[in-house]
Amino acid sequence: MATPSDRLKEDMQRVLHNLHAELDRVELLAAALGAFSAPVPDYEPTFHHRERGHALDRHELRGPRGR
Numbered sequence: 001m002a003t004p005s006d007r008l009k010e011d012m013q014r015v016l017h018n019l020h021a022e023l024d025r026v027e028l029l030a031a032a033l034g035a036f037s038a039p040v041p042d043y044e045p046t047f048h049h050r051e052r053g054h055a056l057d058r059h060e061l062r063g064p065r066g067r
Helices: 004-037 058-062
Strands: none
Touching: none
């Protein structure tokens, strides 16, 4: 049979384990909040849609690196 001291130790270990799990969760949520509160960076696509029938010039066919 467990002594009161043993039961207290087990309770403290369980509480500390739960506390660590909750702190991990808080850390994860804080990181997510920080990431989602940052503004979305500007985006400029490298590909631009052309109207059908638009003929591409030779420099447009080579691509951005001039190949």
